[in-house]
Amino acid sequence: KAGVTQTPRYLIKTRGQQVTLSCSPISGHRSVSWYQQTPGQGLQFLFEYFSETQRNKGNFPGRFSGRQFSNSRSEMNVSTLELGDSALYLCASSFSGDEQFFGPGTRLTVL
Amino acid sequence: GIQVEQSPPDLILQEGANSTLRCNFSDSVNNLQWFHQNPWGQLINLFYIPSGTKQNGRLSATTVATERYSLLYISSSQTTDSGVYFCAVNGGATNKLIFGTGTLLAVQP
Numbered sequence: 001k002a003g004v005t006q007t008p009r010y011l012i013k014t015r016g017q018q019v020t021l022s023c024s025p026i027s028g029h030r031s032v033s034w035y036q037q038t039p040g041q042g043l044q045f046l047f048e049y050f051s052e053t054q055r056n057k058g059n060f061p062g063r064f065s066g067r068q069f070s071n072s073r074s075e076m077n078v079s080t081l082e083l084g085d086s087a088l089y090l091c092a093s094s095f096s097g098d099e100q101f102f103g104p105g106t107r108l109t110v111l
Numbered sequence: 112g113i114q115v116e117q118s119p120p121d122l123i124l125q126e127g128a129n130s131t132l133r134c135n136f137s138d139s140v141n142n143l144q145w146f147h148q149n150p151w152g153q154l155i156n157l158f159y160i161p162s163g164t165k166q167n168g169r170l171s172a173t174t175v176a177t178e179r180y181s182l183l184y185i186s187s188s189q190t191t192d193s194g195v196y197f198c199a200v201n202g203g204a205t206n207k208l209i210f211g212t213g214t215l216l217a218v219q220p
Binding site for chain 1: 142
């Protein structure tokens with residue numbers, strides 16, 4: 001069974017731009033969660049989608065948004081990028097709320 | 112919300128040594144997972160262990176839910192065990208994982 005995949009793996013953007021990251025969960029998994037990892041704040045929850053509905057949201061500004069498609073693939077979008085958005089963005093999938101499995105991450109650098 | 116504390120923050124071992132990593136959490140949880148973050152950043156699942164004891168090769172884990180802690184044991188450590196170990200929990204009706212700050216393990220040859 002293929003694992004969680006994330007694209008792109010690396011991304012360089014400049015301040016003010018927007019970015020879209022993609023995550024394909026393990027086949028059969030309907031829950032997709034997104035996390036941000038920075039040296040200062042550690043691993044923080046962004047949001048979770050289940051069956052195309054946002055089920056929970058972390059404490060991030062409205063510039064961070066996401067969506068889930070009918071095939072469970074998910075995208076997250078960050079608009080008006082700031083230097084502080086530079087981070088490793090990790091996606092996790094689970095069947096319904098049990099064990100979560102993570103993808104390799106997208107490393108975003110904002111210049 | 113639930114607080115997760117991991118100890119020690121850093122650990123240096125010689126190859127072949129054993130170690131114990133600890134995770135304390137402040138409230139009852141539905142889910143507890145241990146991860147190893149590899150040098151490229153990916154979180155590798157080690158254990159899904161909301162309670163009880165599990166073993167996988169040289170690694171084992173025990174969660175005592177009533178006392179709100181979990182332990183990860185690494186025996187006969189190898190240099191490939193180096194990296195950051197995270198404990199993560201969720202305690203509500205959501206799928207949100209709350210992570211500890213990790214234990215940075217360095218295994219020297």
